[in-house]
Amino acid sequence: MNMQPPLDSLRVVCHDPHIGLSALFRLYAKETRPKLDVEYQPAGGKLTLHFRGPDALGLDEQTLMLVLLELAQEWRWSADHSFLKSDSPLPEGQTLWKNLYQQTEGIRPETLWFPTSWYELARRTGKKSYGGSVVAPLKKQLKRLCECVVWERYTTEDGDTTEFQSFLMAMTYSDDKRLFVALNVRLSDAIVSHRYMPVSLAERLQLKSTAAK
Template sequence: MTGELRFDFALQEPALAIAPVFLVLKKTARAKLDVTRSFGDSSVRWRGPDALGIPEQSVLLALLSIGGQQTYSIDPNSAIGNKAKLLNQLSCEGPQSDVAVVIAHWRKIEIAAGYSAHSGTNITNIKLAVKRLAETTVWECRDGIEYQSRLLSWIRGNDNGVIIALNRRATDAIYGKQFIKISLCERNALPDESTKALHAYLSGSMRAGTTRCLTVSKLQAHIWSGEAAGSTHRSRDEKLRAALLAIGRLPAWRCVLLPRGQVDIRRINESTIERKTVENDRALKSIGNCETVPM
């Protein structure tokens, strides 16, 4: 690969983009992951020994951003492809096409994932996040047939970086078959985990140029696990309102809080972003240029 990597967006497969797989977690022992959702004519289930948080989501989006700019792949029928096939448990009907491979330095992942400074602690946490992602199993049932794969597969890693194979759904997304585009420029400018989680969900569930009127409280299920009552419910609503206002300050979004706990959200087409107010133009400048890093 030649040229530079730009960490400005990631292409994610649609089912994972809208399912509550990545949530804001408590600072306690992690529960097991077990989420099932219907998508199109398929039922998709994500299972793993550890629940996945927003740091894991950031790392996955970073890997997808890097993988989408690389041209590395493995022929599943080759010798190394057979190894990747075993790691990834690829089980699709018919001839198998190439599997996307991501080759990345830890520092590149750190930057793409939105860490503001470089540190050994960050790299350690990123390695743990990649391992949690690699331990996550995806079950898909389509037309009465079940398929199984890993969310991603760790092929080889050391202190410098990691080589991973993506699963079929992720490979199809970054190769343009069906995908959701997540702006990492927007995400990495947001202030906290709950705001990033909400931005990811809205990016996956709203096309550019569309408007939705939603109940703020009903968004809680996309940010946190379990139902909340009393002061916890009120606290989550307050965090959601703050998150909506932060997203609304991004040039491509407009979020207006309404009476009776509702919010009007509009995702703006890129061609009309320049019509937004001067305040939002200032917000764009505050985000700054997407960081470009030589490979």
């Protein structure tokens, strides 16, 4: 199947530095994938990120996440309603908001959301064809990303701490082919602000081994 139109040659993705520098994504043997329990504290000690979930995240999930960031960037500049809000008029938006902030109280920030399809995700992750054998792994990978809980703990100069909890991503279906995805606010902020680390998705997909990726 012809999977055109072509993508940008560089495909530079804006990624959150702290999530990018954490060990959230690692190499795992398929039969020995443990539960997700990763903690990362950037220099300075005021912020701690704690990622938890039923399944650890591997390199395939990382590739898919970068593809989803790429899509969010494109929709950020092409859509008038690219920000998900608590009062979204669309049922898909209401579902995503609930899924992204399941147990969060207080301030829940707006974030980016966008539509896509399994065909589009297969194309952007470098698949040469589209079918059940291609879509099934993508569904499992996106499920793992959406099950990842992100705990952010901030420590003030006085030693007081505050915590904020949300999910890495949220997803809902429109129909069998179309789906909607919302990003964690850290991932969203990296796209809409100047605080990001650039990742070339094109170069990554050219790497042959998982260790190199």
